[in-house]
Amino acid sequence: MISKTQSDKLNCTTNLRFTRNARTAWEIVLRSVSSRFKPKVLLPAYIGYTDREGSGVFDPIEATSSEYAFYGVTRNLGIEMDPFEEHVRSGKVNIALVIHYFGFCRNDMNRVRSQCDEYNVTLVEDCAHTFNLGLKGRKLSNYGDFSFFSIHKYLPTTCGGILKVNTARFDLEPHRDLEGAPTTVLEQYAISDYEEIYRRRINNFKLYESLLPRHEGLEILFELKGEDIPQSFPVRIKSGRRKDLYFYLMKKCMPTTALYYQLITQIARNEFPLSYEISNEILNLPLHQDITSDDVSRICAQIDEYFQVHSKAV
Template sequence: MKKIPFVDLKIQYKNIKNEIDNAIQIVLNETAFIKGKYVEEFEKKFAKQYGVKHCISCGNGTDAIYISLKALDIGLGDEVITVANSWISTSETISQSGAKPIFVDINEYYNIDTKKIEKKINSKTKAIIPVHLYGQPAEMSIIKKICKKYNLFLIEDCAQAHFAQWNEKKVGTIGDMGTFSFFPGKNLGAYGDAGCIITNDDKFAVKARMFANHGSLIKHQHKIEGINSRLDGLQAAILSVKLKYIDKWTESRIKNAKLYTELLSSIQNVQTPKIHSNAKHVFHLYVIRCDSRDKLNQYLNANGVSTSIHYPTPLPLLKAYDYLKLDQNDYPVSKNYKNQILSLPMFPELSKGEIVYITDLIKDFYK
């Protein structure tokens, strides 16, 4: 039986093995393990490719959000608006900063419903964190306008959306700060945990860099208390190699998504992803909505196709948020979609034959 993984990291490594192995060996030879030359090099390259003034690397994408909140002085007594369907990092970091997460339901693009944001704003609201989920930008023109109107900070969670664009502007550069995860399975993935923040604001950049490094920019001079969230040299060297390929890989993801959509569009029981006319969707994930989701999922798995669900439970419905005593009927779209969404295998190296195999199985299932 054919076996198709959800993400194939081995094939990508095989394709660039020599370059990666060389980069790792150099870091080992120089024992440049924490911070240092290779981290600085990656930060410079990433900032340049994004056309921003600052890239502050850190330990992972969760820390990137937490550090951004701290750099913006968000904390106790504040409220931060975010989206009901995301990975828990987006909201747990709000709570950890001392602020209260306020959830807004999603729209047909699986992103924050911008029509529902304003009624959640009050005098305590300090920021909005939209998530560019699955690789598709949230409606940034509207969100930015709302932030301006109410004087709110804007942090973009770009963990799933490396080099995605809204109106031809790269996401992460539209708000005050953009946060990234380089978790191995992400569009740009390290070989361990890694993350970064980008910003054009000098003050926020200094504060973020300081907070991520025990509150210090100069050794033993701690202006504030911070945390230990650093990128290591091995990950930085690996990311620098992979950064050269990101445009090519992104185009392959888009091509794969197009083929999926073409082959699935005739199936009545399946809703393929809608792409917003202002968005460049980079397809970190290819998520369909479908009838009898669990049965289809089992059928695909039984035939060697690995799948996933992003996410089985919307954030406000998680046990972790019982304490907020939220009205669970406030998130009808997220609640409705949670039993229909299914993430199909998606990675740049996925072949045409594999996509045909997967979509044929889906066709057979609904026959």
């Protein structure tokens, strides 16, 4: 019988599921694989928490009683490939998580994918700081068997996440109560102009690059490459001045964030000293779509003034 109207709900759809937030999506992944094996998760040794929000990456590990191990990160939060591969080959982990920090695609993703394939490890991309879903043909978020996003880090909503499923190997668990995204989130998602959001964020990033003062106390962490759409403009502030600069800018009504200024205690300080160094120095300057080029100029001028007063220019 030829039907008069369309009825197949999955026909012509994308592989996305809306969730309460990114951590819910991550927890659904962990619960879903649990029916096949007990999750033993390989995590990057740069994961933070706050007393108010907990840890979006680690709380689901604890909630599902998953086992875990850490791999080190490089100076700009890339994947330390040797330890990563050693763990994957060891047979002691069955899930690997890669975090695309601050919207920047991590290094060696093709190699990460092929190692995970070879050793039968499920790859998950944490795209909570990225948001290039609408862009066709992009690789980011398609390397993993799963990837997850955080809508409220990108759009003016109080919650919202997305789980992207790129594999048919697992039956996804249905949402539990309160694990779906509220209507307000779906509406904001539907009306947002992503091309315009990307354009503004990328322009602001480039403006920071050209206007930020070159001081020995300030290191720019990332360059914008092919697919990157930045969540913020991360810098490292040296000589123990990060906290001071953070409060200095706050007093000037220019609030910034420091992701992550506090690492989860499971990351051993003596094993991962570089993670603690970055955590003590990181400062994320705002570049979201409400930030104007004038705002960026003023922030850069204020940072310059801070360094003029507090340290010698290069």
